[in-house]
Each structure stands twice: as structure tokens, then as C-alpha cells.
Amino acid sequence: MTLLPQELFDMIIDEIHDKETLKACALVATSFLPPSQRNLFRGVQLGGYSRLTAAALAESPHLVSYVRDLTIYMWGVSENFLAEAVILHSVQRIESLLVGFGYWSHLGDEASSALLDCLLRPSLHRLELSDVLDVPAALILAATAIPVVELKSVSMAYLGEDISEQLHAPASAPASRTRHLILDDGGPASFAICDFLLYPRRNPAYTQQIERLELRIGQHSASHFERIIEACAATLKCLAVHATDLIRLPLLPSVLEVEIKVFIGDNRRLPLFFSSNLSQVASSLPLVETITLVFVVTPSPPEVRWPSVAPLPIFGPSFMDRTQLLHLRQVHCKLLRRAEYYSGDMRAVFDCFVPAMESRMPGLQGTGILKCSLVEDWWQA
Template identity: 70%
Template sequence: MVPFPQELFDAIIDEIHDKETLKACALVGSSFLPPSQRKLFRKVRLPGGLGRRSRDTSAALAESPHLVSYVRDLTILMASTVPNSVAMAGMLRLAQNIESLVVFGRAVNWNHLKHEACSALIDCLSRPSLRLLYLSSMQGVSAALISAATAIPVVSFVHIRMDVREEISEQLHASAPAPRLRHLILGDSGPAVRLICDFLLHPRNPAYTQQIEHLEIHIDQCNASYVERIMAACAATLKYLAVYATDLIQLPLLPFVLEVEIKVFVGDNRRLPAFFSHNFSQIASSLPLAETITLVVFVDPLRPGPEIEWPDEGPLPIFGPSFMDRTQLLHLRQVHCILRRQSTFGDISTVFDRFVPAMESTMPGLRGTGILRCTLDNPQQLH
């Protein structure tokens, strides 16, 4: 019998997405074992908890260290306990081919972690294969970690607080890795964002922000001036901007942005915030090459009572009846209005029927142009 080529077995396994089936395939024979293991351990979640599935994954990796070489997407739920820190350090040291790293700190203080865990995490960020880093809910984070993160193309900081007691040396900025940062997400507000912005805008190393093409930011009254400086620092390269603002903002001139996304929450009365018109109208003067504008409107589906009408707040200045006689936004091809749930549970399907005419009333100059599109983003309720 002519043996089947290994590539055929690999192709078969690659089409399997159920973990139990992959486990069964791994027991079939030597030709099925490596591709099954590669698929099973491509995505690994290292827990801080003690669930059975978590224990099984940790045990398998401990008994067969070669499996760590298959890990491409790693999620770590951190805890400050010694066993968890040791396990995290060991995993990070072995995962040499990692492409995506997600770390949920659970409000863990960086200074309370074992030194080997901190060192392993910083070292991991220098891997050439690493393309995405998502850090969430960590306190007392060292400047060395933020500096190392700039060597990764896609970085997200959510509820990350730098160590305010740390003296950041000039040497740290001077010896920072060559920045590869292209996509930056600052998913927080207040002092946490100010500290990160201050670090990234340090005059000793302006290269931190000079290659960013995609920026997602949360702006409030407390951090507005800092975030505006970040936007200005990215102006020469920025092509995509996503803004969630809770107050008046001032957009700098961003001459090369092609796509902008504005996120806003409407309250129980379905009224857009008072500052919305001012913020939205700046797009025409600040983003002259904008081709796509996306407006994401969040609503709370758990609000009691019958559905109510959206108030008629009049047209936005840039999309009034005379829009087609425009001298601005000459490249605009689409305005996409998305209705999205604020919370995990609930249904907003009934809200959408009134959302569409409300958006058309707000942007009367887009009627009949094919530019305006409204969609509902209401994923099936999770159980």
C-alpha cells in the first residue's frame, strides 16, 4: 500500500475544530498525533483559578514541555500567588513562537509578583513573532514593561496603571527597543491614561508614536489634553481613529485619516449627549480625507418601561440638507450608524425600528445618496 503523504493528514486535522474530536485523533496513530497536538495547543489559556479544564491544560504542558512550542495565542489570568507566578514564568520562557499574548491582571499589583514572572513577561515582549499584546487590569506596572510593549505592532492597555513611585531614567528611553507600534488602544480614562501618554510622549524618544496608523482612545475631561497630544503626535501616519468621548474634545488636524469611529452612549431618553454635535462636526475640518465615518450608538437594553421615541434634535451641521453642495469631506463614501447593546444581556431589536429614522433625521443631507447605512449589532444573548 502506498502511504498517504503527511500533508494530507495535516489538511484533514486542520479542518477539525472540536477539541474532543482532536483529542480522539491524537490517539489514532503517529501521523495524526503532531497535527492534532498543534491544533489543540495553538490557543492556550493559563488560569489563575483551579477549574478542571485549567488543571488538565497545565498538567499536559508540564508533562510534555514540547507542546508549548505549538502555542501561538496565549491568554494568562494572573494571580499574585507564588505557584501561579512560577507557572506563568515557565510558560512565557518556553513559548518562543508566540504571536498573540493576552494578560488579565485581575487588579494584580506588578510589585507583588515574583521577579522571575516580571522578567519573563518583559523578555517575552521582545520575541519577533509576537504581533499582538493585550494587557488588562494591572497596577504598579513598570515603565520597562511599557517600553518593551512598543516593540509590538498591536498593543492594548486597559486599566493599566504605571508605578507612580518609579523614577523613569533617561537611559530607559535611550535604550528602548526599536518601536514597531502601529495599532494602539488606550481603553481607559483618567490618571491611568495620563501616565502612559506622558511616557509615550517623552521627548527623549519621540519614535514611540511616530509610526502609529490605528489609534483607539477613551477621552474624558481629565485626560483630554494628553490624548489630544497623542493624536497630534500620530498625525503624520494615522489612518484610522476610534474615539469614545464623554466630554467636549478638540481634534487636531489629522490629514491622512481615512476612517473614523465615534462611540457614544444614549441614556433612557434616547438623547445624544450635549457635546456630541460639537465633537462630531469637527470631522469635516480635522479629517479632510475621511472616507468612512462610523457612529456606534450604545443603548442599555435593560432599561424598564416601553420603548420611547427618539427626540428630534435637528440635523448635524455637516450633514444638513445642503450637504451634497459640499466643499468639505469630498472623499466621503459611507456613514455607518451602528446600534449596539451597552451590556451583555438583553435585546434591542425593537429599538432599531426607531433608531433608523432618528439617524436619517439627524443626517438629512445623506438621504437618497447611498452613503448612509444603519445596522443592528445585537448578538444573541449569552447564557
């Protein structure tokens, strides 16, 4: 075994993704230990109910150098996060950071400061905040320096009645690097995030460099998220929206890909606002090449068929005149199975879905543009 190059051992172990197998490899030989540890500690979860990982990293500080993907759960009290503060200060090559489920104040001053410092690492390319309450404005400001930012049900700390000075970016603010922004409707909590990003006195580059935008738009957040879309219009190349109501799309001259996700109930009928939202694609996205329609369906028994209704306006028989959508190359219809609703065989449901889509888009028949697929798990959509 010693005659084989170490690089070969490293390459083989790098292909192992099961943690129990990696733990076993670490015990085989001295040469197996570093690559096994590197893969075991690439993704680390801190906080929550388990303190084992934080303890292991504290006892063996060299393991921190392997951490690339870090998750921090914030339930608990601030005294519990002192070990996390030390680890956050030590992680130098972090690539992805997820912080979720709790009040920002639970971190305490030491961990809060360490986490804000961590956001300034040049290696960090993705930040996700999920169900985090009362985040400081400084965190949102720092997040604009990260290429991919996802904010799901995030609320900002109260800024007071006169917010102008707090929203004004200081001269030392980091340069904007966000190119991919994901916003999830968190009710009124998401409105403050939009106001913060769009405040007139802030550097407009925070939104005018975004190339990919993903939005989950609720009834009350539509006007706020529409402002975000408009602010990104000049540079936006890909737009994905999951809307529960009618939205308004501005002219998006550079968008090449658009995704519209919609929930379908047991009656298999598209919501009334769907046709209007889709029709805007033709007038607002002159260069669009790919349209993806994701139908999140509650699969009733297979005998519940899709209703026979009129074609969608932009894909009716007149589509072949091609006065609009001149660059369109593909319309991809995805039937998305939500595992929490149904665990049975989706094939019969999908067999009804395909002809239903073809009947709604007669103008695409024979063009090779229309594609239908079944997505079995929600995270693959």
C-alpha cells in the same frame, strides 16, 4: 486511511475549533495526534485558579512549540508562577500575549524577567495588558517594539520625583514597531502612560509611526489623550474614539477612517457634546472616507421612540454643496446591543433607529452614503 496524505488530515483538523472534538481526534490515530495537539495548544491560558495547563506543558515540553496565543492571569502569589516562567522562556513563536488582572509584583522575579524577554520575540505582534497594576517602565518601553498594543486600566510603578532619567530611552531600547495603539481610560493611572510615551527626551518615533489609534476617553483623561492624538497626527490613518465628553481634534491630514462611539440612555437622546465632536470631523479630517457612528443603547421597550430633533450640522441639507468632506464615501451608523442590559428582540428598536438616523442626516438621503446596521453583541462592534 494510511493511503491518504498527512497533509489532508492536517487541513481537516485545522478547521476544527471545538476543544472536545480536538481531544477526541487526538485519540483516533497516531497521524491525528500532532495536528490535534497543535490546535489544542495554539491558545493557552496560564495562572488564575487552574494549574492544569501549566502542568501539562511542563510534563510534555514539546507542546510549548505549538503555543501562539498566550494568556496569563496574575492573581495569586509569586511562588505559583515558577512554572509559567519556564514556559515563557520556552515559547519561541508566540504571536499574541494577554496579561491581566493583578499586581505585576505577583509574578515574582523569575516570571517577570521571562515575560519581559518574551516581549522581544520577533513573532509577537500583539500585546494586551488589562487591569494590571504597577507595571515597570521597562515593560512599556518593550511594548513599543510590538505592532499592536492594548493598554486597559494599566498603572505604572512609581517612578519617583525626578523621572527624567527613568523616562529617557537608553541606547539599547528596541526599535519602535507599534502601528496600532489602543488606550482605555484608567483614571489617573492612564496619565502616567501618556506622560511616558510623550516624554520630550524620548525618541519621538514611538508615537509618530502609529497608523491606527483607539481611545476610550473619560472626562479627566481628555487632555492627556488629546496629546496622544496630536503626537500621532502625521501618520494616523484610522482613529476610533469612545468619548464621554467634548474632545478636541487637531488637524489629521492622513486619516481615512474615523469611528465615534457614544452611549445612548433610555431617552434615546444624543449627548450634548456629540454634535460638537462630530462637527470637528469636517474641519480636522480633510481626507476622511468612512465615518462610523456606534450608538451603544440601553434598549428600553420598543415603544420608546427616538426624539424628533434638528439635523446634525455637517449632514444637513447643505451637505450636497460638498464644500467639506469631499472624499466621504460612507457614513455607517451601528446600533450596538449591550447584552448585559437587554436580552430581548432588538428588531423593533432597530426599526425605529433607521428613520431616526435618516432624519438626523437629511443631506445623505439619495446619495447611497448612509448605511445602518444592528450589532447584536458588543465584541462585534
